[in-house]
Amino acid sequence: MAIAVLRAYDWLYAKLAGDATLAALVGGRIYNHTTPQGSTVTYPFLVFAYLGGADVNGVGAIRIEEQGVYMVKAVTKATAFTPLRAIVDRVDTLLQGKLGPAGVDGNVWGCTREAVDPMPPEIDNGVEYRSIVLRFRIWVAV
Amino acid sequence: MGFTIKVLSNDLGRLSKELRPKASAIVKKTAFEIEASAKQRAAVDTGAMRSSITTTMDGDLSATVSVGAEYGPYQEYGTAFQPGTPFMTPAAEAARAPYAAAMRKILE
Numbered sequence: 106m107a108i109a110v111l112r113a114y115d116w117l118y119a120k121l122a123g124d125a126t127l128a129a130l131v132g133g134r135i136y137n138h139t140t141p142q143g144s145t146v147t148y149p150f151l152v153f154a155y156l157g158g159a160d161v162n163g164v165g166a167i168r169i170e171e172q173g174v175y176m177v178k179a180v181t182k183a184t185a186f187t188p189l190r191a192i193v194d195r196v197d198t199l200l201q202g203k204l205g206p207a208g209v210d211g212n213v214w215g216c217t218r219e220a221v222d223p224m225p226p227e228i229d230n231g232v233e234y235r236s237i238v239l240r241f242r243i244w245v246a247v
Numbered sequence: 248m249g250f251t252i253k254v255l256s257n258d259l260g261r262l263s264k265e266l267r268p269k270a271s272a273i274v275k276k277t278a279f280e281i282e283a284s285a286k287q288r289a290a291v292d293t294g295a296m297r298s299s300i301t302t303t304m305d306g307d308l309s310a311t312v313s314v315g316a317e318y319g320p321y322q323e324y325g326t327a328f329q330p331g332t333p334f335m336t337p338a339a340e341a342a343r344a345p346y347a348a349a350m351r352k353i354l355e
Contacts, residue, residue, distance in 0.1 A: 140329055156336035157341070225320065227327050229327075
């Protein structure tokens with residue numbers, strides 16, 4: 106797979122969407138990069154996205170792996186972070202230190218959390234929203 | 248059977264003195280490259296966020312590149328309503344390999 110970073114998306118989604126505990130916490134609302142729009146959005150939800158990364162090359166033109174930083178962001182309508190705690194704890198449990206096949210020809214050989222960023226509160230039309238961002242570094246063999 | 252090695256002299260002191268300023272220069276160069284790269288990638292409306300990206304040397308071997316604009320995190324990670332347009336992480340990630348290579352080179 107030339108673009109293994111895309112395999113990490115598949116791996117991430119499979120890890121998150123395949124867990125019954127997390128599905129119950131977010132009602133299956135797990136989005137790839139895009140955030141749901143409109144007045145009928147249901148909270149809480151998760152968004153995952155690629156933030157940046159680079160290839161790791163050996164001598165010559167040998168590509169050893171791709172590594173990237175991904176965020177998993179939990180969002181809810183609340184005035185405190187408390188409702189998000191169980192969600193981010195579960196995401197951490199599902200991803201931290203995990204590895205395995207990613208798609209048909211990729212392989213995640215490492216995933217580790219690098220940071221947790223509770224975001225400043227957002228207020229829209231008098232309604233407060235809270236988000237917590239988890240940053241994970243994922244190594245994908247090609 | 249035991250044996251003893253007695254070190255009568257070494258160059259570690261001299262090497263340490265020579266390496267530190269070289270490493271410091273690499274840290275400084277990398278930090279300013281990350282700042283420049285982040286500024287290139289930053290979404291621009293008024294330019295306020297772009298101009299709020301700054302580098303601070305925390306010591307001779309440590310530097311921080313930060314965004315002063317309070318909405319910087321929303322640009323990087325998105326809001327509750329919109330996806331983000333990352334500019335800091337890509338800039339830092341692009342500098343990782345050249346930084347490691349430069350550090351290796353001064354040890355050769």
